[in-house]
Amino acid sequence: MERYGIPLDHFLIVSTIMFFIGIYGFIVRKNLITMLMSIELILNSVNINFVAFNSYLFPENMHGYFFALIVVAIAAAEASVAIALIINIYRRFSNIEVENIDEMKY
Amino acid sequence: MTAYKIMFYLFAAMIIVFSVLTVTSRRILRAAVFLLFVLISTAGLYFWLDYQFMAGVQLTLYAGGIVVLIIFSILLTSHIDQKFTQAHWTKKIMAAIAALSGMGLCLLVLLNHQFIPGTNPPIQNNMTEIGTQLLSTGHNGFALPFEVISILLLAAMIAAIIIAKKGK
Numbered sequence: 001m002e003r004y005g006i007p008l009d010h011f012l013i014v015s016t017i018m019f020f021i022g023i024y025g026f027i028v029r030k031n032l033i034t035m036l037m038s039i040e041l042i043l044n045s046v047n048i049n050f051v052a053f054n055s056y057l058f059p060e061n062m063h064g065y066f067f068a069l070i071v072v073a074i075a076a077a078e079a080s081v082a083i084a085l086i087i088n089i090y091r092r093f094s095n096i097e098v099e100n101i102d103e104m105k106y
Numbered sequence: 107m108t109a110y111k112i113m114f115y116l117f118a119a120m121i122i123v124f125s126v127l128t129v130t131s132r133r134i135l136r137a138a139v140f141l142l143f144v145l146i147s148t149a150g151l152y153f154w155l156d157y158q159f160m161a162g163v164q165l166t167l168y169a170g171g172i173v174v175l176i177i178f179s180i181l182l183t184s185h186i187d188q189k190f191t192q193a194h195w196t197k198k199i200m201a202a203i204a205a206l207s208g209m210g211l212c213l214l215v216l217l218n219h220q221f222i223p224g225t226n227p228p229i230q231n232n233m234t235e236i237g238t239q240l241l242s243t244g245h246n247g248f249a250l251p252f253e254v255i256s257i258l259l260l261a262a263m264i265a266a267i268i269i270a271k272k273g274k
Contacts, residue, residue: 003155004110011151012216014118018125018144020209025129027201028193033180034134037141040172041125044148047164055155057221059228062239066248068160072167073255077262079172083179084270090183091272 003056011052018045032086032096036079043075114154120147132190138177145169159236 022041029035047068054064090096093103124143131137145168152161229235243249 004114005108006111006114008221009217010114010118013213014121014151016209016212016216017122020205020212021122021125021129023208024201024205027204028129028198030193031134031184031190033176033183034129034137034190037128037137037176040141040168040176041128041144044145044168048148048151051152051155051157051160055157056223058224059231060224060226061229061246062231062236065157065160065231065236066240066251069163070251070255072163073259076167076171077259079175080266081262081269083175084266086179087182087270096183 008052008056011048011056015045015048015052018048030097030099032082032089032098035098036082036086040075040079043071047071110154113150117147117150117154120144121151132192134180134184134188134190135177135186138173138180141176142169142173145173156231159233 019042022038022045025038025041026035029038050064050068050071054062054068058064086096089101093101121144124140124147128137128140128144131140145164149161149164149169152158152164239246240248240252
């Protein structure tokens with residue numbers, strides 16, 4: 001289960017590290033756009049997993065490939081809606097730090 | 107050390123280094139550019155696996171579309187030379203503990219698991235095969251997800267316009 005000397009595990013290690021860097025960023029960041037960027041990192045790491053599994057384990061069909069394509073499309077839809085929301089929030093509060101957006105909280 | 111190995115480890119190192127820089131950079135526009143580098147390196151990994159169409163989608167949709175969208179919204183909502191304040195150190199340490207413990211658990215499970223590859227002969231991974239499977243309704247056909255994703259994209263587009271529209 002090696003290709004050009006690289007086992008599947010190395011792909012999985014890279015994508016796991018990337019996923020948890022995204023989680024770390026999502027917890028630490030306070031700006032809405034940087035949190036969105038962390039979510040993009042997470043989605044992207046999952047895509048690497050899908051494509052690597054498809055290529056290494058099931059080369060006879062293309063399910064992982066199409067799943068990764070659909071995840072990319074969903075990421076695009078999610079980013080566009082999120083940015084529309086962020087622009088709307090900016091109009092109301094004049095900034096996009098999460099700790100200042102608490103109008104509905106109390 | 108063949109050229110394939112060197113390319114793989116180069117892309118992997120770029121992905122990890124630029125991911126860390128994306129979540130730690132204190133200037134927001136730099137973080138967006140580092141995210142662009144991460145996405146381009148991922149496209150490199152797809153090219154490495156001989157998935158040219160996936161790599162093209164990654165480059166055009168992610169690196170071309172989403173990053174440009176993010177940069178636009180950064181330019182609309184933030185000052186370019188503004189620096190973020192550092193997060194409180196307890197928050198950083200707690201987040202690092204959460205991420206590292208999750209990573210350790212996942213890696214432990216992944217590395218102990220024995221993956222068994224399929225034995226069937228691989229199919230030709232070319233554009234004809236992708237197009238046929240994406241639009242066929244029979245065995246190995248993906249017409250339904252394709253249609254669902256197009257409806258979802260249409261709905262998201264209309265929603266984005268309505269949400270971002272000013273006033274009535």
